[in-house]
Every structure is written in structure tokens, then in C-alpha cells.
Amino acid sequence: MRKNNSALFFTCSLIEYISRQTFNRRSAVVEYLGEDIERIYNYADVFHCEPIEKVADDFIQRNSILNGEFDNISNCQYSVPDYWDIGEVFERLIEDCYEEGMVISGIREVYSSWLADQILKFNSDLYYQSRDYLALCYKEGEVLPA
Numbered sequence: 001m002r003k004n005n006s007a008l009f010f011t012c013s014l015i016e017y018i019s020r021q022t023f024n025r026r027s028a029v030v031e032y033l034g035e036d037i038e039r040i041y042n043y044a045d046v047f048h049c050e051p052i053e054k055v056a057d058d059f060i061q062r063n064s065i066l067n068g069e070f071d072n073i074s075n076c077q078y079s080v081p082d083y084w085d086i087g088e089v090f091e092r093l094i095e096d097c098y099e100e101g102m103v104i105s106g107i108r109e110v111y112s113s114w115l116a117d118q119i120l121k122f123n124s125d126l127y128y129q130s131r132d133y134l135a136l137c138y139k140e141g142e143v144l145p146a
Helices: 006-022 026-033 036-042 052-062 083-097 100-111 114-119 131-140
Strands: none
Touching: 006 026, 006 036, 006 052, 006 083, 006 100, 026 036, 026 100, 036 052, 036 100, 083 100, 083 114, 083 131, 100 114, 114 131
């Protein structure tokens, strides 16, 4: 069942924003955030009232997120999708592959999956493929022929 889960959308977009700010893989940010993932998800409507820059900085400080060396932005040959766009890609993937009661574990599993790294190769076209295609690839465990 599909729906637009605004809390999940905000959570995924915040993970993307923090990752870009700290040069960490998305899976590392999810690990740093730990139990705060659930807090972000549960209070997304409150956090969304603040600028995402402030919310990100608060969670970076709160969780002592160190700068990493992962940079999937500077070597892009094409226009880079913004953090809201990529947040939506991950939101939809989690919605399509996990039941509503499994969202938090879905966040952890999707961001640590092989597909997350593939989606974040912005010189490829995977991140803008249809949600059905991405969900099928995730479930099958490989990028399928288009």
C-alpha cells in the first residue's frame, strides 16, 4: 500500500542532508544517529518547522558525527539531485518494501543495503528510475535489466 509518509520523507531527507554536510556514507549517518532515527521519525512534524540546516546541525552535535571522506557530489558530471529529491527516492523505496510498523528497521536496512550505494552514484541513472523498478531491484538483490 502506497502513501506519502511525510515523517519518513523528512527523516530520509535529513539523513541525506547530514551525509552531505559531514561527507559520510548514508549508512554511517544512520549508525551515528542510532536511536535518534526513531526520534526524528516520530517528531518529524516538529523538526520540519525548523530550517533543515539547524536540525541537521543539532543532530550532528548531539551524536558527535565526525566528518568522513565520502564525497559523491564533487565528481558528478551532471546536475546533482538535491537532498529532498534523494530523500523522496529513499522514502518511496522504504514504503514499497516495508510495512508501516517496520519503517525504522526499514530505514536501517535500506541505507545499509547494496542498493543505497548504487542509488547514490549520481553519474548513473538509477536514482531517477521508477519506484516500482527500484523496489523490485531491492527485493531481487540486484540491478535488473531495464
